[in-house]
Amino acid sequence: MIPWSWFFRSGREAFTIRRTTDAENPERRASHGLDVSGLFLSGAADFFGAGGMGKGKWNEEYTSLKQTKTLQGISALGIAFHHMAQKTCAPWHSPMVIVHGLDVFLPVGYMLVGVFLFCSGLGLYKSFKTKPGYLEKGFFRRRILPLIIAFWLSEILYTVVRLLMGEKMNALTVLWYLSGLHMANTNAWYLIVIPFFYLAFQAAFRLCRREGTAIFWLFVFTLGYTVLGACIDHQDDWWMRGEWWYNSILLFPLGVMFGRYEKPVTRFFRKGYWFWLIFFLAGFFLLFWQSEWLIDHRWGYYGEGTALKIPHRLMSAGIQWTVALFFVGFFFLLMMKVRFGNKALSWLGAVTLDFYLIHGLFVELFGYSFLDVAKSLVYIRNVPLYIAAVLVGSVAGTLLFRRLRLWITGRLIKGSDRPAAARVTEGPNEPAAEQAVLAQNRAAEKQKELEKARIRLQWIRRLILLVLFLGVCGIMLFGFQKNKVRTVGGLIIEPPEGYETRFSDGRYAVWEYTGKDRKPGNIVLDEEIRGDYAQNFADADAVLRECDWMTDAELYVNPYGVRMARGFARNGDYPERRYYVENGKAVFLLSMIEDSRYYSPEDCEQAMLQTADRIRKK
Structure with a gap:
């Protein structure tokens, strides 16, 4: 049962994800005044210039291209704040680098992406209905090719910046990034997903005589895509890296369906408008709180290696779909009575694609580290200054990137438009x-x-x-690769019997237990572990000096004389066993989340100790 007291927390507490209490972190107390700074700045930009329709009047253009572009501009700004929040105050960071102030934006990323997906589906259907031969003549060139060009251009840019910032890459890694299959710009996943849904829309509406049938098959495609995403564990080497690739995707076919039935839906919600507006707002908050509790305490998107991981992921996605639907529905209801728009948001709506692709660079360049692989250009710890620097840099970068993108796109499709x-x-x-x-x-x-x-x-x-x-x-x-044995810096790492390689790339390896007699968790290897400021650890002693987030930290020497620092960190509500192993010039990390919902803590400890004791020189 879900404790009903959970619903009576304040809205601020429900939206804020904290890692430490005020007593544990003095900086937390000092930063209370900044908790709403990002929300205030975003709200001021969003609502400046908004005008109400007056009693008995309606915004007849609330689904027009101008209004939906403005809404997408607001969402793009919100996504930038979401990524800044993830960089400054996400709970998975060390307390040493957490600076609060943008906490309210941490859980809203998938809702804002839902706005983009809904508007994309709506706009695609409207273009199909108003432009004769829209799906037959040059659809790929008009709708998909510009996205592919923008994606690959951003991949080239991010790869170059990664190299300039000091990320070590061999030729194969560079090619892997440039191909777009490894993703130098991890925020660009949307541009990978949406072309497939455009093609699905084209196929459905060209092959089906009835629009209702086409929309049905578009929903089937969406559900199939979601099941595929739920079957893939979290990884960092290819596409479909986690739940954010599908936990708001249902909004795309819903946008198409809304476009199909826009007039009757609009008439329906105009009757009892204020009831529906309050209903969607209250429903959003209640569903959001419910989803947060269920995902944190019952279902969740992790649990790799467990029998219920796919049902849990699908149930988690289902309730987040509902949250995103209420979120988007509230804003569209609001636009029935309020016309959004100012020059800043109109411009942002026009350059949303470029802003979306570029802003992540500045989130990382001014954060505590650059993509956790190198030191940042300038670390700005003050939250308002960080926001200002990221937004100013993003606007300048957007202007330059857009000019280059349009020039390249024009050269590639010259004469065809x-x-x-x-x-x-x-x-x-x-x-x-x-x-x-x-x-x-x-x-x-x-x-x-x-x-x-x-x-x-x-x-x-x-x-x-x-x-x-x-x-x-x-x-x-x-x-x-299925070879269980991994070599790092002249040391051989081999998991215990019963483990098989679940995932392996140039940096990570994940071993999953496939035996029947025990219940240990997955063993994760990270060859390039770094500290809070992207610094390498020279040895196990450096880890013990600097990693103050570990409890029960101690120096351990295995039977082969290999030194390592071990202890416990926190991963959500469950301990994470860590071994930082010396390999000559630096250390690598072996870790396991001892989640008692899925694994036996005793078996986890035994598996980690056996792995540590088997590490030996090549």
């Missing part, structure tokens, strides 16, 4: 014969341009297929 009617009108005094010759020449030039554009698109499609094929081959060769 101009309609045949867009010709220079002949002068009124030119003879008819000369006008006819000029028209024929221009028609021939147009045909040549279209043919060149068609050839370019063919090569682009071939290149995309080639990259995907090479990526699959790379995963088969390098991503699914």
